[in-house]
Structure formats: structure tokens, C-alpha cells
Amino acid sequence: MRRLGSIKQTQLDKVGAERRASPLILHRAMLLLAGISILALALVHYGIALGLPPAVSVKSAQPDLCALAALALLAIGAAPGPSASFARRCTALCAAGLAVMVTLGHCADRLFSVSQTANVAPQLGDMSAPDMLAFVAWPVGVLLLAIGEGLLLCRLRPGRATLWAAALWSCLPLIGFAIRFDHFQTASTLLLAVSSLSIAGAALLSGVDRKPRTAPADAVxxxxxxxxxxxxxxxxxxxxxxxxxxxxxxxxxxxxxxxxxxxxxxxxxxxxxxxxxxxxxxxxxxxxxxxxxxxxxxxxxxxxxxxxxxxxxxxxxxxxxxxxxxxxxxxxxxxxxxxxxxxxxxxxxxxxxxxxxxxxxxxxxxxxxxxxxxxxxxxxxxxLRTQHDERIERVGLEQDLYTAFRSDDELFLVYQPIISLRDHSVIAIEALARWQHPTAGLVPPSRFVGIAETAGLFSGLGAKIRELAVRQVAAWRDSGITNLPVVNLNISPLELSRADVPGTLSALVDRYGLERSTFCLEVTEGAFADEDASRALQVARDAGFLVAMDDFGVGYSSLAQLPKLPLTSLKLDRGFLSLARNGDDGISLFATIVQLAHVLKLPVVAEGVETPAELAVAADCGCDFVQGYFFARPLSPAQMELCLRSATELGGPIRLISPPLIPGRAGMSATCTTGTTGAPILSCTI
Incomplete structure (x- = not known):
């Protein structure tokens, strides 16, 4: 984001022009007055009368060419205005330094001349206070001005105070001239004081803030x-x-x-x-x-x-x-x-x-x-306080997810069976993530999956889920189970387009010595609308993994695209079952989609089967497999292992059994019921 706009271009023509103009005009006026006074002082020095009384003080108090040169250099030192560049300020600083050198040289020469002149030394010692003041008036004033300008040009705080002291010192000859002190009744004294005051004023104005401010239009x-x-x-x-x-x-x-x-x-x-x-x-x-x-x-x-x-x-x-x-x-x-x-x-x-x-x-x-x-x-x-609390909780869960990815004690998997309508056997299981938060308890997937997606953490969550699933299948195999089902893994389209899911999953499966065809990548229709994600799925299919389209019919589905997709099965969204229950048109649409999938040699899974009526609709429309709470809720790894071990021991297909109550995680328990088909049904409450 841009910072403050085009500041250099706008600060001259859009804000603060009036506040910058006033000190600049005064600064120039002071310099003009100083120049006129120095010029007049030069004329007085060369003997041009201005109608004022001649000098009555000692001659050493009369300014000469050294005084004129010092004042001219001080005027140059005060010349940089409020917006002066660094180079101009350096030049002014050099001028102020030269003024100091000229003044000190002049004073040294005067004192040396006085000390070498016998008839002047007694006179110098007998000087009164006004005489002495007239003698040192302009050297002290020049030194104060030069020191103040130097400090101000270096942007040191004592600079302004020194310049104010120089201005007050310059006022002393003016006061003496006004009250007609004999020692100050000269044209050179008056012009010297005016020059010094003008230079001090110009120098003070040159130190005005270079970042002008504009007054607010508000009443406050x-x-x-x-x-x-x-x-x-x-x-x-x-x-x-x-x-x-x-x-x-x-x-x-x-x-x-x-x-x-x-x-x-x-x-x-x-x-x-x-x-x-x-x-x-x-x-x-x-x-x-x-x-x-x-x-x-x-x-x-x-x-x-x-x-x-x-x-x-x-x-x-x-x-x-x-x-x-x-x-x-x-x-x-x-x-x-x-x-x-x-x-x-x-x-x-x-x-x-x-x-x-x-x-x-x-x-x-x-x-x-x-x-x-x-x-x-x-x-x-x-x-609203409630919104604030929700956001705080969301941020807290987001941070805790980082810890959950690195721990084996919080994230775990449950498995929901996919049942064949031909013989009610389990032909696949869908791996579903659960999060046992150490303080918040069991966090529902609808909560933490959304947080992971919006926070850009879904790649970490997906990688953790795939690792847990592969490790679990390898553990079942190592325990002697030979009849392993296909394990469906949910993959985010965003993760597919950004990460090398096929490559990392292939390496993980190969490391544990498992068959790649044991795993099926479940993706929603959005994955096929993204070219990168679609290419990744083709790579996964070529690598030997199965690919299923999940929730078909609710997103970017296009019947014309189905033959081109690297699919091995099609999962119909629960919405088709709801539509089929409402009349013959819904049943016809459901059956037509199933028949089209069969023409493409794609097995069809009906999702969300929860009632006998829905099971009957799925069977009548020709679905191959069903998944839903009617047969089983998600099972814990231990519950799933009972089914797999039974199938291995009996040498037949995997079937749901009614095990004894198995202690589960986070309040998970198993109860046995019987479905309308007569097959035992495992109901797992989480």
C-alpha cells in the first residue's frame, strides 16, 4: 500500500501554502533590510555624511571594512530559507565560520595596536563603562550572531536562544541611540544595530519548521x-x-x-x-x-x-x-x-x-x-462482544492447529464405511479427521477445517491426515490383517493446485510398502475447474491411485466433462436423494445420472443414506454403493480393526459386525442395532 501519496509533488500545491509563505516573505524582507543597512554602513565608512552627528567615542569603536565583511558573511549565513537544501546550509555554515574568523582577527589586530601605542594605552584603561560597551558592541554582536547561525544550521537547540541573545545585544546600541547617549550617537552605530537585528531575524526565520502544517477545518x-x-x-x-x-x-x-x-x-x-x-x-x-x-x-x-x-x-x-x-x-x-x-x-x-x-x-x-x-x-x-469472542476463539484455534499438526495426541481419524448394495460388504472406508483439543474438547470438523482453509493451513492438515491414514493401514497390515479395504482420502482443490500431493503421497505409501491402489483421492468438483488441480489428479491416477468425485451435482459439474476426467468412481451428493423423495421427476433424474455414470464405467456411491426409504431409492435407481448413518456412523480405528480382522479370519468380504462396547476417544461409544435388511449395523456415537 502507498504510504502518504505523492508527498513531494503535493506538499507545494495542495497543503500549507499560506503557512509557508509568511515566514518566507519575512525572511526575505529581513535580508533586504540587512543588505540596505550594510550598504549604508559602507557609505558611512567611506565618509559619506548621512546627517547624523560625528562619532564622539574612541576611534577604535568605529567599524571598518572588517565589520562590513563580517556582517556580509552573516547575511549569507542567514540566507537559506525554510526549505533550504543541505548544500545551501553547508555554504551558510562556512560563511558564518568566516565571519567569526574575520571578527576575531579584527579584534586581535585592534588589541595589538592598542597595546603597542603608549599614548592610547592609558586612554583604554581609563575608559568608562559606556566607552567600553561602544568599544565591544559590534564584535560581541557578530560573534553571537555567528555562533547562533552555526548552531541553528547544525539543527542544535541552543541556536535559537543564541540568536535571541544576539538580537537583544543589538538592541542595546539602538536603546542608547534613542535615549541620546553620546557614545551611541553615530550613524555607524545605528546602522550596525539595524544590520545585526535584521540578520538575527532572518536567521531565526530560516529555522522555521520545514514541514508546514495545515490548520484543521474542525470546530475543535x-x-x-x-x-x-x-x-x-x-x-x-x-x-x-x-x-x-x-x-x-x-x-x-x-x-x-x-x-x-x-x-x-x-x-x-x-x-x-x-x-x-x-x-x-x-x-x-x-x-x-x-x-x-x-x-x-x-x-x-x-x-x-x-x-x-x-x-x-x-x-x-x-x-x-x-x-x-x-x-x-x-x-x-x-x-x-x-x-x-x-x-x-x-x-x-x-x-x-x-x-x-x-x-x-x-x-x-x-x-x-x-x-x-x-x-x-x-x-x-x-x-458486538459476541463477534469479538468468536474471533478470539477462532484465532486461538488457528494457533493451536500448528501444535496439533506436530502432535500425535490431538488429531486422529475415524472411518466411515462405504457399503456394497450387492452383498452389504464394506468395499471402502472414508478417513475423516477429528480433533481432540486439550482444553476445548472435541472440535467438530466443520469448525477446524474451515479455519485451516482460511488460514492457509490446509496443506498441513491434509498432510497430517494422509500420514495418519497410511500409518494406520500399515499397522493393520503388520498386525496380520490381509483383507484391507480401499481408504478414501479427502483432498482440498486448493491443496492440489499448490502442493505436490501425488508426489508426497506416493513417497509416503512407498515408504510403508503399501499398494497405491489401496488409496482413493476424493475431491470435490471444484478441483476439475482448476487446471493445476486437474493436472495433479491425472498425475495421481497415472501413479496408480484411485480418484473419486465427491458431492457430484452441487458445484462445477458438467456432464460433458465427465468422460475427460481421471475418475474411478462417482459419489452423488445427498441432495439427489432428497430430490428423489419428493416425486417421480427427482427419481428419474437420479436414475438418469446413475445410468450415465455406468455408461462411462464409473461405479456410483449414494451419500447420506440415513433411512430405509433412502436406501430403497438408491437401490432402485441402480446405485452400486451407499454411505451413510443407516449402516454406520464413523468408526474408530479399533472398531474398524474388528471388522477387518473378522474378514481376514473368515476369509470372506469385510462386513460390519456388532462388537462389544469399545472405549472410544472423546466420548465415542459403540452400540449395536439391526437394520431392515437383517444385517447387523454398527452405530457409533461421537
Whole structure:
């Protein structure tokens, strides 16, 4: 995201021009006055009368060419203005240093001359205080000016104080001239003091802040300007994030304050399309709209396309109404310089102090704007404690998933059988993940699978599930079980397109010495809409794995594409069973899809069979296999092993049996029931 827009291009023509112009004009005026005074002083030095009384003090107090040179160098030292470059400031610093050298050389020469002249030495010792003051007036003034300019050019704090001291010192000859002290009643004294004062003023003005600020348009502007170190955004003139936060901290906590955060939707794309210049113009217009709508409350620019408004005092319903107005205001078109209209929307997060559990207003508003963005934007969302708690829980589970991937004590698998309608044998089992959280208990897959997908953790979760499944099949084989079923593994389309699932799974299966045909990759129709995922499935099929399309009929299904897909079976979504129960048309559609799959030599699995009526529909329509709670809920590895071991011992197909109650994980228990077909049915409650 862009930081503060095109600052270099906008700070001269868009903000703060008036505040920069005043010190610059005064600075130039002071330099002009200093130049005129130095020129006049030169004329006086060369004997051109100005109508003022001649000097009455000692001749050593009269400025000569050294004084003129020092003042001219000091004028150069004060010449860099508020926006001076580094090179100009270095040049000015050198000029100030030369002025010091000239002055010190002049003073040394004077003192040496006085000490070598016998008739002058007694006179110097007999000087009165005014005489001595006149004698050192301009050397001390030049030294103070030079030191102050040097410190200021080096951006050291004592510089301004030294310049103020030089200005006060320059006022002494002026005061003496005004009250007609004889020692100061000369033209050179007057011009020297005016020159020094002008140079001191120019030097002070040259140290004005080079980052000018614009005054806020809000009614609270006077209060804000009184705060120390307050800052304004150079592009929009709004408060900066830091100054806004400092202002909010100064407000007394009440039950009638609200914070609104405004995030412009998809502004980065607009910036890329329109360019920085036009995007800056839009940001300036956004700032104007926000100021007009929020007045008299302060508005800040807290990010490149993020703004904040603090309303105090304001009722909760009034704050909600204003948040809705913000959404409508941002939806109005923005007129571009070429006559076109450009449309943007905004997400607004509102937090009011009267809301239960709101806590820090800024954090609560940030929570609300995050929800607004996740829900598609162009809306205002008010903070609710329940939403906050859900997000905290979600973030906590997301972090705990990292630990679960690295542990064998939390994630585990259960297996739901897929039953053949021909003889009610188990021809495959689907591996389903479960998470036994150490404190939250059993977390349902609908909860943690969604978290893994949105957090980009699904590859880790999928890899862990596949590893557990392969290890379990290898353990069954090593325990003497020879009649192993096909194990269906659910694969995310996103994971297929980003990770080498066929390669890593092949390496894992080969490491344990298992047949690749023992495993079937179950994918939803979305995988075939992604070219990378579709290619990965073809690689998996060529490597010897089975491939099944899960939930056929609810996503991107296309009958014309079925012959081209690397499938070994087709699983029909439960919705077809529900449709078939509603009338003959649904049954006809179900049967037609089954027949089409058979034409393509694809076995069909009916998912979600839970009642005898649904089982009858699946059988009548020609389905080969069924899966659902009517036959069995997901079984634990121990329960599944009983079925497999029985089949191995009897030498026949795998069938569901009624084992004794098996202690399960997280409250899992097994009970035996009997289905309408007479076959024993295992019902596992989780």
C-alpha cells in the first residue's frame, strides 16, 4: 500500500501554502533590510555624511571594512530559507565560520595596536563603562550572531536562544541611540544595530519548521493546535495517526463516545489503474467528504486508504446513523479530471463506549471494520462482544492447529464405511479427521477445517491426515490383517493446485510398502475447474491411485466433462436423494445420472443414506454403493480393526459386525442395532 501519496509533488500545491509563505516573505524582507543597512554602513565608512552627528567615542569603536565583511558573511549565513537544501546550509555554515574568523582577527589586530601605542594605552584603561560597551558592541554582536547561525544550521537547540541573545545585544546600541547617549550617537552605530537585528531575524526565520502544517477545518481546531507537536497529513490536511491518538487520549472517558474506522474497499486496485496523481486527488476528495460529514468531530488519516473519526459526545443510535451515512457518502461517484466518474465503496467499523464489553474503542472499531471487510465491504458494522469472542476463539484455534499438526495426541481419524448394495460388504472406508483439543474438547470438523482453509493451513492438515491414514493401514497390515479395504482420502482443490500431493503421497505409501491402489483421492468438483488441480489428479491416477468425485451435482459439474476426467468412481451428493423423495421427476433424474455414470464405467456411491426409504431409492435407481448413518456412523480405528480382522479370519468380504462396547476417544461409544435388511449395523456415537 502507498504510504502518504505523492508527498513531494503535493506538499507545494495542495497543503500549507499560506503557512509557508509568511515566514518566507519575512525572511526575505529581513535580508533586504540587512543588505540596505550594510550598504549604508559602507557609505558611512567611506565618509559619506548621512546627517547624523560625528562619532564622539574612541576611534577604535568605529567599524571598518572588517565589520562590513563580517556582517556580509552573516547575511549569507542567514540566507537559506525554510526549505533550504543541505548544500545551501553547508555554504551558510562556512560563511558564518568566516565571519567569526574575520571578527576575531579584527579584534586581535585592534588589541595589538592598542597595546603597542603608549599614548592610547592609558586612554583604554581609563575608559568608562559606556566607552567600553561602544568599544565591544559590534564584535560581541557578530560573534553571537555567528555562533547562533552555526548552531541553528547544525539543527542544535541552543541556536535559537543564541540568536535571541544576539538580537537583544543589538538592541542595546539602538536603546542608547534613542535615549541620546553620546557614545551611541553615530550613524555607524545605528546602522550596525539595524544590520545585526535584521540578520538575527532572518536567521531565526530560516529555522522555521520545514514541514508546514495545515490548520484543521474542525470546530475543535483551536484545541488541537494548542497540543504540543501536533501533526497533519501532508496530502489531505487531516490529523496524522499519532496526533489523532494523542487527542483521543486527552478526552475524558464517558458513555457517549464513538470511534469510526473507514477503510476504502479495493483502493489499491484503483491506485494501480488511475495512477498516483489521480489517486491522490481522490484521497483529498475523500478527506473533504469525511470532514464535512464528521464536523465538528476530528478526522484522521491513519493509513494510505484508512481514516478514523472520533465522536464525542454522541449517542449510540446517532453514531450508527452517521456510520451508515459514511457508507452512502463514500459510494457517491468521484469526478475525475477527464470528465469520467469513478466509483468506490468503504467498509466502516463502529465502536461505541456504551456497548457492552467494548473495551478500547480503537481495538473494537478495528474488529468491526475487519468483519465488514470480510463480509464483502460497502457496509457499516457495529462492534458486538459476541463477534469479538468468536474471533478470539477462532484465532486461538488457528494457533493451536500448528501444535496439533506436530502432535500425535490431538488429531486422529475415524472411518466411515462405504457399503456394497450387492452383498452389504464394506468395499471402502472414508478417513475423516477429528480433533481432540486439550482444553476445548472435541472440535467438530466443520469448525477446524474451515479455519485451516482460511488460514492457509490446509496443506498441513491434509498432510497430517494422509500420514495418519497410511500409518494406520500399515499397522493393520503388520498386525496380520490381509483383507484391507480401499481408504478414501479427502483432498482440498486448493491443496492440489499448490502442493505436490501425488508426489508426497506416493513417497509416503512407498515408504510403508503399501499398494497405491489401496488409496482413493476424493475431491470435490471444484478441483476439475482448476487446471493445476486437474493436472495433479491425472498425475495421481497415472501413479496408480484411485480418484473419486465427491458431492457430484452441487458445484462445477458438467456432464460433458465427465468422460475427460481421471475418475474411478462417482459419489452423488445427498441432495439427489432428497430430490428423489419428493416425486417421480427427482427419481428419474437420479436414475438418469446413475445410468450415465455406468455408461462411462464409473461405479456410483449414494451419500447420506440415513433411512430405509433412502436406501430403497438408491437401490432402485441402480446405485452400486451407499454411505451413510443407516449402516454406520464413523468408526474408530479399533472398531474398524474388528471388522477387518473378522474378514481376514473368515476369509470372506469385510462386513460390519456388532462388537462389544469399545472405549472410544472423546466420548465415542459403540452400540449395536439391526437394520431392515437383517444385517447387523454398527452405530457409533461421537
Amino acid at each position: 481546531g483551536n484545541q488541537l493546535m494548542a497540543m504540543s507537536d501536533i501533526g497533519f497529513d501532508l496530502l489531505t490536511g487531516l490529523l496524522t495517526r499519532n496526533s489523532f491518538e494523542r487527542f483521543v487520549e486527552t478526552q475524558t472517558a464517558t458513555q457517549s463516545a464513538a470511534m469510526m474506522l473507514v477503510d476504502i474497499d479495493r483502493f489499491r486496485a484503483a491506485n494501480h489503474v488511475l495512477g498516483n496523481k489521480v489517486a491522490d486527488d481522490i484521497l483529498i476528495e475523500i478527506a473533504k467528504r469525511l470532514r464535512a460529514l464528521a464536523a465538528p468531530h476530528p478526522v484522521a488519516r491513519t493509513g494510505s486508504d484508512e481514516f478514523a473519526i472520533f465522536c464525542h459526545p454522541i449517542a449510540e443510535d446517532a453514531a450508527q446513523a452517521k456510520a451508515q451515512q459514511l457508507v452512502a457518502t463514500m459510494a457517491r461517484p468521484f469526478a475525475l479530471s477527464d470528465g469520467r466518474n469513478f466509483y468506490l465503496t468503504a467498509s466502516v467499523g463502529l465502536a461505541h463506549s456504551a456497548t457492552d464489553g467494548v473495551g478500547d474503542l480503537r481495538d473494537a472499531a478495528d474488529e468491526a471494520v475487519f468483519i465488514a471487510k470480510n463480509q464483502g465491504g460497502n457496509q457499516a458494522v457495529s462492534f
